[in-house]
Amino acid sequence: MSSNPYQPVRTRLEDVARETGNIKTFLLAPETALPFEAGQFVQLTVPGLGEAPFTPSSAPGRGERLTVTVMEAGTVTGALHGMAPGAELGLRGPYGNVYPLDRFAGRDVLIMGGGVGLAPLRSLLLGLMQQRDRFARIILCYGARTPQDLIYKEQLKEWSRLDNLEVHLTVDQSDGAWDGKVGVVTTTLDDVELDAAGAVSAVCGPPVMMKFGTLALLDKGFTPENIYMSLEKNMSCGIGKCGHCRVGPYYVCRDGPVFAYSKLQGIKDLW
Ligand SMILES: Cc1cc2nc3c(=O)[nH]c(=O)nc-3n(C[C@H](O)[C@H](O)[C@H](O)COP(=O)(O)OP(=O)(O)OC[C@H]3O[C@@H](n4cnc5c(N)ncnc54)[C@H](O)[C@@H]3O)c2cc1C
Ligand code: FES
Numbered sequence: 001m002s003s004n005p006y007q008p009v010r011t012r013l014e015d016v017a018r019e020t021g022n023i024k025t026f027l028l029a030p031e032t033a034l035p036f037e038a039g040q041f042v043q044l045t046v047p048g049l050g051e052a053p054f055t056p057s058s059a060p061g062r063g064e065r066l067t068v069t070v071m072e073a074g075t076v077t078g079a080l081h082g083m084a085p086g087a088e089l090g091l092r093g094p095y096g097n098v099y100p101l102d103r104f105a106g107r108d109v110l111i112m113g114g115g116v117g118l119a120p121l122r123s124l125l126l127g128l129m130q131q132r133d134r135f136a137r138i139i140l141c142y143g144a145r146t147p148q149d150l151i152y153k154e155q156l157k158e159w160s161r162l163d164n165l166e167v168h169l170t171v172d173q174s175d176g177a178w179d180g181k182v183g184v185v186t187t188t189l190d191d192v193e194l195d196a197a198g199a200v201s202a203v204c205g206p207p208v209m210m211k212f213g214t215l216a217l218l219d220k221g222f223t224p225e226n227i228y229m230s231l232e233k234n235m236s237c238g239i240g241k242c243g244h245c246r247v248g249p250y251y252v253c254r255d256g257p258v259f260a261y262s263k264l265q266g267i268k269d270l271w
Contacts (some may be wrong), residue, residue: 005239008045008090009034014065015085019151020144023116024081025057025069028091034063036094038101038127039120039230039258043238044068044076045090046083052076053235055120055257056094060127063094069119069151095238096257099124099202099228101134108137108194110222112213114185114205115144118151120230121204125165132164139192143170143185143209147178168192185209186216196221204230211271214261224262231257 015027034042038060045051054068072081083089109128113121121140128138140159144150150169160167168188170181181188185205201222203213210229217227233252236244240254248267250256264270 006092006237008043008051008092011044011089011091013083013085013087013089016083019069019153020149022072022081023069023151025067025151026080026083027065027067028089029065030063030091034066034091034094036060036063036066037098038124039098040094040096041120041238041253041257042066042068042091042093042095043235044080045092046076046079047088047090049079050076051090051092053095053232053238053253055123055230057119057122058126059130060123069116069122071116093238095253097255099127099258101127101131103226104128104200105134106136108139108199109135110139110141110192110194110199110201110217112141112185112188112201112203112205112217114142114209114213115149116151117203117205117209117230118142119204121202122152122155124202129165137166137194138164139166139168139194141168141170141185141188141192143172143183143188145172147171147175147180166192184212186212189216189220197223200226200228202228202230204232207271218261224265225260227261228258229261229264231259233257 009030009032011030014029017025041053041055043051056066057069058067174182231252233245236242238253245252
């Protein structure tokens with residue numbers, strides 16, 4: 001990390017891949033590596049416009065190259081979507097806490113993502129697969145509005161063929177070519193038999209999905225301390241100084257973005 005915490009590292013955009021109509025994956029090459037662990041986020045600068053936080057979607061590690069998968073939402077993300085390989089960007093970080101993988105060890109791990117929420121979870125999933133023997137079953141439940149809105153389509157096919165990863169996909173609305181499940185992502189839990197009381201889960205997606213996903217996991221038997229969620233609150237400094245990202249007693253940038261649900265229960269306006 002730079003000695004000035006606000007000073008971004010010069011970063012070259014190396015590649016851009018379209019995922020859906022409004023989501024792209026950007027391969028970034030910072031001049032100085034940004035080693036990160038699953039769960040942490042970075043602040044990405046578009047020169048002259050500003051910066052925005054993203055959780056890397058690539059495997060955790062040395063951070064010489066990393067990807068972010070970004071949905072077009074406003075100024076920074078809109079400009080990013082217009083950029084081509086070779087563009088100059090900035091990165092600072094990584095910031096925030098990490099998934100406590102020691103607590104995951106030996107247990108079944110269920111990852112539940114909605115829409116672009118699979119992006120930060122892909123980093124976690126790839127991290128788990130790097131140390132596959134440490135965990136019992138790894139189960140991915142992922143849903144999007146339509147088949148076209150699923151991200152990482154090719155990788156989802158590859159993951160579905162692995163025998164040490166269970167993949168459950170669904171879409172809210174089918175199209176002619178889709179022969180998979182139709183229904184919101186929580187319905188995939190009906191297809192998963194497991195001892196939820198001893199398992200852990202990680203959830204990320206739009207607020208409504210986080211809410212109903214968490215309720216469905218509790219209903220399934222997961223305990224609040226074993227449901228981890230990655231919160232995406234509006235941020236500014238990213239380092240616990242400005243208060244923009246406050247949720248109840250926490251600053252998401254400093255105390256999160258990964259929280260066990262047991263820490264968030266009872267906070268008003270959480271969703
Ligand atoms: C820790 C963290 C990790 C994130 N990871 C990802 C990721 O992997 N992929 C991804 O696509 N997005 C991610 N986001 C969300 C992303 O940071 C915002 O979409 C981005 O900041 C929007 O910037 P903008 O300048 O394009 O939009 P702006 O012009 O700032 O705003 C566009 C609209 O979006 C709203 N908005 C801005 N930021 C957020 C936010 N964080 N949550 C909800 N609404 C917001 C604004 O109020 C406005 O209505 C993450 C956010 C956080 C905090
Ligand atoms: S973004 Fe400034 S305190 Fe969290």
